Amino acid sequence: MYCKFARAVLPAFLVLCAASHTARSDWTVATATALSHDDNVGNAQSNTNKVSDYSASATVSMLQLIPIGEGYSLAAGGDLSGQVYDTLSGLRNASIDGLLSLKKKWGLGAFATWTRAGISVGRTDYQQGYRDATIYRASLELGKRIDERWNLWAKYAFERSAATPSGVEIYGLSSDAFSQEGRSFTANARYSLSERFSISLGSLLRHGDVLSTTQSLGYYIFADSKAVAPDPAFGPGAYAYRLNATTYSVRLVAEYSLSAHSLIGCGFQRSETHAQGGNNYSDSMPQLTWNYQF
Amino acid sequence: MVKQFIGAIGLMLLGAALVQGAEMRVLVKDYKGKLVADAVILAVPVDPRSALHARPPTDAMDQVDKQFVPYVKPIFVGSTVRFPNSDNIRHQVYSFSPAKKFELPLYAGTGAPPVVFDKPGVVVLGCNIHDWMIGYIYVSETPFFTKTGPLGTAVITDMPAGEYTVRLWHPSMDHAEETTNQRVTLSADAPASAEWQIGLKPSIRVPRVSGAVSPSYP
Numbered sequence: 001m002y003c004k005f006a007r008a009v010l011p012a013f014l015v016l017c018a019a020s021h022t023a024r025s026d027w028t029v030a031t032a033t034a035l036s037h038d039d040n041v042g043n044a045q046s047n048t049n050k051v052s053d054y055s056a057s058a059t060v061s062m063l064q065l066i067p068i069g070e071g072y073s074l075a076a077g078g079d080l081s082g083q084v085y086d087t088l089s090g091l092r093n094a095s096i097d098g099l100l101s102l103k104k105k106w107g108l109g110a111f112a113t114w115t116r117a118g119i120s121v122g123r124t125d126y127q128q129g130y131r132d133a134t135i136y137r138a139s140l141e142l143g144k145r146i147d148e149r150w151n152l153w154a155k156y157a158f159e160r161s162a163a164t165p166s167g168v169e170i171y172g173l174s175s176d177a178f179s180q181e182g183r184s185f186t187a188n189a190r191y192s193l194s195e196r197f198s199i200s201l202g203s204l205l206r207h208g209d210v211l212s213t214t215q216s217l218g219y220y221i222f223a224d225s226k227a228v229a230p231d232p233a234f235g236p237g238a239y240a241y242r243l244n245a246t247t248y249s250v251r252l253v254a255e256y257s258l259s260a261h262s263l264i265g266c267g268f269q270r271s272e273t274h275a276q277g278g279n280n281y282s283d284s285m286p287q288l289t290w291n292y293q294f
Numbered sequence: 295m296v297k298q299f300i301g302a303i304g305l306m307l308l309g310a311a312l313v314q315g316a317e318m319r320v321l322v323k324d325y326k327g328k329l330v331a332d333a334v335i336l337a338v339p340v341d342p343r344s345a346l347h348a349r350p351p352t353d354a355m356d357q358v359d360k361q362f363v364p365y366v367k368p369i370f371v372g373s374t375v376r377f378p379n380s381d382n383i384r385h386q387v388y389s390f391s392p393a394k395k396f397e398l399p400l401y402a403g404t405g406a407p408p409v410v411f412d413k414p415g416v417v418v419l420g421c422n423i424h425d426w427m428i429g430y431i432y433v434s435e436t437p438f439f440t441k442t443g444p445l446g447t448a449v450i451t452d453m454p455a456g457e458y459t460v461r462l463w464h465p466s467m468d469h470a471e472e473t474t475n476q477r478v479t480l481s482a483d484a485p486a487s488a489e490w491q492i493g494l495k496p497s498i499r500v501p502r503v504s505g506a507v508s509p510s511y512p
Contacts, residue, residue: 026383026423030504067384067400067423108388108397110425110500145425148498195496260426260502293503 026065028077030293033058040283041088042213042234043273049215051234055091057083063099071105071112079122090128090233097122097135116141124161128233131178133163151190158183159208166229170239171222177229177242182208196257204249210273212281213240224277245275253289265289315452316480321489322446322462329446330492332366333464337438337450337478340457348437352408354378355419355429357385360502362419362429366465368439369411369431376408386422393417393433416463426502430465455482468493 039052063077079097101118122135136159143153163178184206192198213234214221221228221241231240253267266288273281318337322330350372356363358380369375379385379402387406388397393415398406400423411417414435421427432439438458440448460478463471469492480486 065383065423067386069400071422073423105422108422109390109420145500148500192498192501195498198501257501257503263501263503291503 026067028061028063028065028293030061030063030291031059032061032289032291034287034289036285036287038283038285040281041085041091042231042238042240043210043281043283044212044214045279045281051088051213053088053091054086055083057081071107073103073105075099075101075103075118088233090126091131092127093124093131095122095124099137111145111147113142113144115143126233130166130229130231131163131233133161133178135159135161149192152188154185154187156183156185165227168230170217170228173222173225174227175229177211177225177227177231177240179227180209180211180242182206182210184208198255198257200251200253200255202251202253204247204251204271206247206249208244209242210245210247210275210281211240211242212275212279213238220277220279224275224279243275243277243279245273245279245281247271247273253287255289261293263289263291265291316455316482317485318450318453318458318460318478318480319485319487320440320442320448320450320460320462321487322442322464323489323491324494325491329442329444330464330494331442331444331446332364333442333446333448333462333467333490333492334366334368334432334434335440335442335448335450335460335462335488336368336434336436337453337458337460338436339438339454340459350374352376355431356380357387357421357427360421360424360427362427364429364441366430366432366441368434368441370437370439371414371433371435372410372412373433374408374410375431376404377406378404379406384423385427387419388422389417389419391415391417394431397422426500428499432463449485453480455480460488462490462492464492464494466494466497468495 034057037054040050041053042051044050059079059081061079063075066074068074077099082094084092097120099118099120101116103114103116106113118139120137124135125132137157139155139157141153141155145151160181161179165176167175169175184204186202186204188202190198190200213231215235215238217239225241225243228239228241231238249269249271251267251269253265255263255265257263269285271283320335322333324330348370350370352374353369354376355367356378360381377387377398384400384402386398386400389395393413394411394417396409411433414433417431417433419429438450438453440450442448458478458480460476461471461474474490476488478486478488
C-alpha cells in the first residue's frame with residue numbers, strides 16, 4: 001500500500017512542480033525536514049510501557065498565491081511528506097495534502113493584522129495499512145506582526161481523520177480506533193534576537209480523541225475507551241485504543257537563518273495529555289529542523 | 295567670420311571643461327573596518343547656484359525574485375520613478391514614509407503608473423503581498439549624489455568646482471545623517487576624497503522563509 005501510494009502520487013507531484021515554472025503565477029515551493037526523538041510514541045501511561053524512537057521526516061510544499069485585491073488573497077496548494085522511524089518500521093508513512101485558504105489583511109503593509117480561513121484534505125498511508133486514514137482539517141487564524149522583531153499569531157483548528165475499521169470487535173467495542181476527531185487552539189510568538197537568530201514559543205490546547213497503545217488489554221481500557229484495535233506496528237500483541245482527552249503542549253524553537261531562503265532550528269516540545277478515566281500521558285520531543293523556501 | 299568661428303570654438307571648449315567638472319571619491323567603512331555598500335553620499339554645494347540647472351531624470355526601481363532591485367536607490371528631488379515588475383507575478387508596492395506616501399495597485403510587468411518624488415527624504419518601500427520585500431529610495435535635495443558599491447567606494451563626477459557640504463545616509467546607520475557632515479573643496483584639476491566610518495545597527499527584517507513554528511505562507 002505504502003509503495004503503491006508513492007508510485008501514484010510522486011509523478012503527479014513532479015508534473016505539478018514542472019508546471020509551476022511555466023505558469024505565470026506566484027508559486028512558493030518550500031521544503032521542511034526534521035529529525036526527532038519521541039520518548040512516548042504510543043502514548044503509554046507507565047514508564048515501563050513507553051516506547052521511544054527516532055524519526056526523520058521531509059515535506060515538500062507548493063502553494064499558489066492568488067491576490068484578489070482589497071487585502072484578500074487565496075492560497076491553494078499541497079504538501080507531500082514522508083516520515084520514517086528508526087525501529088517502529090510499521091509507522092513509516094507518506095502523506096499528501098491539498099489545501100485552500102482565504103486570507104484578509106486588515107490594512108496595508110507587513111504590520112497589518114491578518115485573518116485566514118483554511119480547509120485541507122489529506123491522505124496518510126502507513127507501511128502497515130491498517131492505520132491509513134483520510135484527514136480533513138478546517139482552521140481559522142489571526143495574526144499580527146508587532147514590529148520587525150515580534151510576530152504573534154493564533155490558530156483554531158478542527159481535525160477529523162477517517163480510517164477503515166478492522167472489523168474485528170473486541171468485547172463489543174468498536175474496532176474503529178484509528179479514526180479520530182479533535183479541536184485545537186494554538187498561540188505562537190516569534191522573536192528575532194538578531195539579524196539571523198530567532199526564538200519561537202508555541203502553546204497548544206487540544207480536546208478530542210487520542211490514541212494510546214498498550215501491550216496488555218486491561219479492564220480499564222474497556223471501561224474508558226471508545227474503540228480498540230490490534231496495533232502490530234508496536235509488536236504482535238499490541239492494541240491501540242481511542243480515548244477522549246485534553247492535551248496541553250508547549251514548544252520552544254531556536255532558529256538560525258543560513259540565508260534569506262534557509263533556516264536551521266533546534267526545538268523541544270513537551271506535551272501532557274489527560275484522558276478520561278484518569279489516564280495521563282506525557283511526551284517529550286527534541287527536534288532538529290531545516291526549512292528551505294525557494 | 296574667422297573671429298566668430300574661433301570664438302565659437304573657444305566657447306565650446308569652455309563648455310566642455312565645465313561639463314567635465316570636478317570629481318569626488320568616497321570610501322565608507324563601519325567601525326570594524328568592514329566596507330559598507332548601499333551608503334548614499336550627498337554633496338550639497340555651499341553656493342546653491344551650482345545646482346540651478348539640474349533636471350530631475352526618470353528613474354526605475356525594479357522587482358526581481360520578490361526583492362526590490364536595487365535595495366537602495368538615490369534620486370534627485372522631482373524625479374519620476376517607474377516601478378517595473380520583472381517577476382512573473384503581481385506585486386503591490388506602497389510606502390508610508392512622510393517624504394512620499396503612495397500605493398500602487400496590484401500589477402504585473404510595467405503596468406504601474408510612475409510616481410513623482412517631490413519632497414526630499416527617505417522613502418521606505420514595501421510590497422503588500424510579500425511582506426519581506428523592503429527597499430529604500432533616498433530623495434536627494436542636491437543633484438550631486440551617489441551610492442557606494444560592494445567595495446564601499448563611489449565617485450561623484452561632473453561637479454562644478456567649489457565648496458560642498460558632504461554627508462551620507464545608510465538604512466542601518468545608528469546615528470543621524472547630519473552627524474556625518476564634512477566640508478570638501480573641489481577643484482577641476484584634482485579629485486577630492488572623503489572617508490567615513492559609521493556605526494551600523496542590526497538589520498532585522500521580516501523573514502522570507504517560514505520556520506518550524508511559523509504561520510504557513512503566505
